[in-house]
Amino acid sequence: MSQPRQNIVVMKFGGTSVEDATAILRTASIVASRLRKNLNPIVVVSAMSRVTDTLLAAAAAAGRNDREEALKISDALRTRHLNTAAELVKDPDRLTSLQLNIHHDFDTLDDLLRGISAVGELTPRTSDNVVSFGERLSSVLVTAAFAQQSISSTHVDARTVILTDNHYGKAAPDETTIEVALTEQVLPLVDRGRVPVMGGFIGSCNGITTTLGRGGSDYTAAIVGGALHAGAIEIWTDVNGIMTTDPRIVPEALRVKTISFEEAAELAYFGAKVLHPATILPAVQKNIPVFVLNSRNADNEGTMITATPPPCASPFKSIAAKKKLTIIDIVASRMLLAHGFLAAVFAIFDKHGCAIDMVSTSEISVSVTVDSKEALPAICADLGQIADVKYEGNKALICLVGEDIRGQSGISGQVFSSIAHVNVRMISQGASEINMSFMVNEEDVDEALRSLHKKFFANPDPTIFDIEARVAAMDNV
Ligand code: ADP
Ligand code: ASP
Numbered sequence: 001m002s003q004p005r006q007n008i009v010v011m012k013f014g015g016t017s018v019e020d021a022t023a024i025l026r027t028a029s030i031v032a033s034r035l036r037k038n039l040n041p042i043v044v045v046s047a048m049s050r051v052t053d054t055l056l057a058a059a060a061a062a063g064r065n066d067r068e069e070a071l072k073i074s075d076a077l078r079t080r081h082l083n084t085a086a087e088l089v090k091d092p093d094r095l096t097s098l099q100l101n102i103h104h105d106f107d108t109l110d111d112l113l114r115g116i117s118a119v120g121e122l123t124p125r126t127s128d129n130v131v132s133f134g135e136r137l138s139s140v141l142v143t144a145a146f147a148q149q150s151i152s153s154t155h156v157d158a159r160t161v162i163l164t165d166n167h168y169g170k171a172a173p174d175e176t177t178i179e180v181a182l183t184e185q186v187l188p189l190v191d192r193g194r195v196p197v198m199g200g201f202i203g204s205c206n207g208i209t210t211t212l213g214r215g216g217s218d219y220t221a222a223i224v225g226g227a228l229h230a231g232a233i234e235i236w237t238d239v240n241g242i243m244t245t246d247p248r249i250v251p252e253a254l255r256v257k258t259i260s261f262e263e264a265a266e267l268a269y270f271g272a273k274v275l276h277p278a279t280i281l282p283a284v285q286k287n288i289p290v291f292v293l294n295s296r297n298a299d300n301e302g303t304m305i306t307a308t309p310p311p312c313a314s315p316f317k318s319i320a321a322k323k324k325l326t327i328i329d330i331v332a333s334r335m336l337l338a339h340g341f342l343a344a345v346f347a348i349f350d351k352h353g354c355a356i357d358m359v360s361t362s363e364i365s366v367s368v369t370v371d372s373k374e375a376l377p378a379i380c381a382d383l384g385q386i387a388d389v390k391y392e393g394n395k396a397l398i399c400l401v402g403e404d405i406r407g408q409s410g411i412s413g414q415v416f417s418s419i420a421h422v423n424v425r426m427i428s429q430g431a432s433e434i435n436m437s438f439m440v441n442e443e444d445v446d447e448a449l450r451s452l453h454k455k456f457f458a459n460p461d462p463t464i465f466d467i468e469a470r471v472a473a474m475d476n477v
């Protein structure tokens, strides 16, 4: 295994951290603070906030032959990027070159959108190409803004280093070739004292652009950190860290000061948007600490994700929720108790590349939850060959995570009595023993989160949770 390079810190800035000139300047000053500590930052940026969704809307418009709408959307994005560039870059030569770069990217994008609307068909491969412009543009913009702030930055086209398979829309990185590419292209920059800046989320397969899946910039940061065996990975976002639940739903949510790799992975997988589910893996493999930090409140210490957090007196660290799920009930009418029934069921999901979130079984039936809508009709048709199938959408999964659930007797009773007013379907206590999950109707999620949060975070353990923030908020009332 490669030697750790303690001085390298991979810093990932999400969409809100590069949303406009003010945010990009904040980001530059955060990077400068790491340079002052003699660290070597490698910066990974997301597209400016909402740009990915907007590009997907442009691609969809083109796909339904609405060329005008697609180009209108692209025009508005062009203006936003050009305006931000002009606000940030004062040096005339640097600004001219940046503007040329932005125009060139948008001209290419417009050609692509025209091509899509001419054929009226959007393939996953072209969709990845369209959506990649978000990170391509933001990374070029941020590199120039850093240079303007006297940070010696060099742009790296992520597609030359994040090499993946050709699973468009959710491509898998190839660790070995990535390590070689990063060592050849990025390490020499670091060694020369430069700050490499690259887009997250995007990669390539044999020269064709791919993406790692929504929220994938976190994953890029972890891949880079893992491959180069960095000293730390920092995920800069718009909240103070991993919170006890989504603060948009429960404003009283508290920052979790430290959390284990396993707990964070479980939370990310079960819906806590603050981290991409795959983020943790490359970090775990090399035991690299991951910090989740707030770019709008850079002095806050955030959340540290590590292999060995201190013990926690509360059973749970955080509660995640994942919406837009479907429950599929599969009843083995004709193959009652038949040997191999479950294997046949899972083989069908596998064939359609559809991940299952949760499973519960009875003697003659199995219920599973999935989040893929597109594959549903085909999956149900295949399942219909071996069983009776019913499915119900608009479901949500709530997942309580904590290493200290282990050995707590009566914990399920406390969970379900606190949400006695909510209709619960399918319950599972994960084999990992660090999560408890169940399904509810989508419209009940917010209320259930509020009730659970009130119940389990009324007296939080101050070594693990930032209760000072709660006290300060009360003082301000
Ligand atoms: P970025 O653009 O920086 O990647 P995201 O929007 O992907 O940011 O993730 C940050 C958001 O995740 C927060 O604004 C918050 O609403 C949401 N979130 C959901 N669950 C949690 C949680 N447990 N802790 C913190 N944030 C959470
Ligand atoms: N821009 C991409 C998205 O919105 C990737 C990311 O931000 O992590 O999904």
Ligand code: MG
Residues within 6 Å of the ligand: 014, 215, 218, 273, 274, 275, 276
């Ligand atoms: Mg994100």
